[in-house]
Amino acid sequence: MNADDWLRTLTAELHQRRVAADAARHVVAEAATHLREGGGDPWVVFGPPQQYAGAVVESIGTAPGPRPGPVRLHAAGITKRYGRRSVLRDATLTVRAGQIAAVIGANGCGKSTFLRICAGLMSPDAGEVTVSGRLGYCPQSGGTADFLLADEHFVLIGAGQGVARGPARRAGRAAARQLGWEAGGDVQARHLSGGTRQKLNLTMSTLSAPDVLLLDEPYQGFDQGTYVNFWDQLSRLRDTGTAIVVVTHLLNQLDRVDIVLDLTPARETGWHAPGIQGGRP
Amino acid sequence: MNRLVTVAEMTLRELLRRRGVLLLLLLMPLTFYLIRRDAYLGQSVRSLLLGVGWAVSTAALFATTAARELEPRLRLAGYRPHHLYLGRMLGLWTVGLVISVPFFLLPMIDGADLRYGGLAAAMLCSVAVAAPFGMLIGALLPRELEGTLLLLTVVTVQMLIDPAGSGARLTPFWSSREIATWTVDNTDHGYLSRGLLHGLVVTALLAVGVAAVASVRLRRRRHLRHLPVG
Numbered sequence: 001m002n003a004d005d006w007l008r009t010l011t012a013e014l015h016q017r018r019v020a021a022d023a024a025r026h027v028v029a030e031a032a033t034h035l036r037e038g039g040g041d042p043w044v045v046f047g048p049p050q051q052y053a054g055a056v057v058e059s060i061g062t063a064p065g066p067r068p069g070p071v072r073l074h075a076a077g078i079t080k081r082y083g084r085r086s087v088l089r090d091a092t093l094t095v096r097a098g099q100i101a102a103v104i105g106a107n108g109c110g111k112s113t114f115l116r117i118c119a120g121l122m123s124p125d126a127g128e129v130t131v132s133g134r135l136g137y138c139p140q141s142g143g144t145a146d147f148l149l150a151d152e153h154f155v156l157i158g159a160g161q162g163v164a165r166g167p168a169r170r171a172g173r174a175a176a177r178q179l180g181w182e183a184g185g186d187v188q189a190r191h192l193s194g195g196t197r198q199k200l201n202l203t204m205s206t207l208s209a210p211d212v213l214l215l216d217e218p219y220q221g222f223d224q225g226t227y228v229n230f231w232d233q234l235s236r237l238r239d240t241g242t243a244i245v246v247v248t249h250l251l252n253q254l255d256r257v258d259i260v261l262d263l264t265p266a267r268e269t270g271w272h273a274p275g276i277q278g279g280r281p
Numbered sequence: 282m283n284r285l286v287t288v289a290e291m292t293l294r295e296l297l298r299r300r301g302v303l304l305l306l307l308l309m310p311l312t313f314y315l316i317r318r319d320a321y322l323g324q325s326v327r328s329l330l331l332g333v334g335w336a337v338s339t340a341a342l343f344a345t346t347a348a349r350e351l352e353p354r355l356r357l358a359g360y361r362p363h364h365l366y367l368g369r370m371l372g373l374w375t376v377g378l379v380i381s382v383p384f385f386l387l388p389m390i391d392g393a394d395l396r397y398g399g400l401a402a403a404m405l406c407s408v409a410v411a412a413p414f415g416m417l418i419g420a421l422l423p424r425e426l427e428g429t430l431l432l433l434t435v436v437t438v439q440m441l442i443d444p445a446g447s448g449a450r451l452t453p454f455w456s457s458r459e460i461a462t463w464t465v466d467n468t469d470h471g472y473l474s475r476g477l478l479h480g481l482v483v484t485a486l487l488a489v490g491v492a493a494v495a496s497v498r499l500r501r502r503r504h505l506r507h508l509p510v511g
């Protein structure tokens with residue numbers, strides 16, 4: 001990583017950690033000046049960009065995030081059984097506009113089931129879900145048409161909202177670019193790699209500008225860069241007031257979310273713990 | 282209307298890109314025709330019509346199974362169930378008509394002495410019934426293999442059953458067989474009208490069946506309440 005790459009990574013890290021834009025610009029400019037005048041490897045001078053960004057945050061703090069808006073998703077008392085096996089018991093989650101909620105838990109604890117119930121794709125045995133506004137859903141896999149091009153997927157989703165073909169294609173390509181993918185090619189979905197196919201899946205779910213976005217481990221097959229872009233995009237969507245629920249088993253990302261719902265059966269389900277179990281303070 | 286046309290168009294695009302499957306589907310009616318070519322012409326034409334019905338049903342089955350995971354998210358994206366099943370049916374009927382053209386011309390090129398108006402009507406009936414028939418099987422059976430086996434069973438029964446027996450009327454492609462008899466054997470108009478009526482009723486019943494299954498599967502669940510953005 002050369003000095004330019006290091007500075008770019010630092011900028012992204014400061015943005016993710018919600019350092020005020022002016023302060024972040026100032027920090028990056030100062031570091032650039034120091035490197036230009038003093039020379040040397042930034043990794044030796046400042047250390048890893050993530051670590052340096054962490055030190056900056058400790059020193060100058062972060063800009064206050066936008067205040068959460070009205071409730072967009074309220075799932076109350078969700079209970080689901082498959083035969084005699086109880087998968088979900090009385091799970092409850094409330095997400096406001098501008099918040100990210102993570103649904104975590106062991107394999108088979110009902111994370112995907114909970115999300116499908118929230119999306120209205122499956123009925124619970126008990127409980128109800130209230131959604132304000134438009135709903136977007138990205139499944140763990142599938143959800144695309146093997147023999148269609150990416151552009152055709154965008155047109156298909158766009159037509160559902162009454163969006164004309166040209167604007168739907170442009171919006172899809174722009175959203176895909178946020179994930180570092182140029183989607184305009186002549187490649188059918190079945191020929192895309194697993195990760196790229198998931199980018200298509202994710203792009204489709206954000207295309208209708210949903211007020212509530214439900215994501216079921218959408219990053220399967222993503223490389224490191226795309227994974228970072230993914231969380232950046234979630235931050236951007238949160239900042240524009242989208243309420244996001246993401247099923248994840250990667251606990252190292254919980255500092256980026258506002259609410260954590262742990263569905264592991266050993267614990268009481270349905271708790272809501274911002275800032276305690278890794279939720280963003 | 283735009284949603285309906287978009288779903289129809291995407292169904293068409295998907296099917297036309299399955300070139301290998303399409304080729305095999307086209308091979309079946311041709312084989313059915315040629316295998317009976319040296320025998321009685323009537324059997325040859327009836328087999329051809331059954332082959333077209335089988336080909337379109339199978340295409341419909343594949344299209345429906347492939348769309349199973351996509352449809353719920355299209356529903357969330359603003360489509361109503363009728364946009365999805367009617368659009369798909371429209372696309373499949375279009376594919377069926379395109380597939381039918383060479384098979385309509387085949388007996389003509391072969392120099393068969395037929396009522397060609399009747400052949401066209403029988404083809405139309407075959408295609409009209411086949412699309413919702415394949416879709417219904419695809420909607421009820423989630424896996425392609427199970428659906429294909431069921432289709433095979435129905436086509437075999439259709440082929441072997443005595444067409445004059447009362448049970449034959451319960452088979453989906455009886456209409457095209459009846460019209461084919463009028464077409465080839467110059468029988469009375471009763472065959473034509475019975476066939477057309479049967480084709481119409483069966484197509485309508487199958488379409489209602491598809492609508493019912495799709496409406497249940499893609500229904501708005503009672504536990505989910507939508508509020509406008511406040």
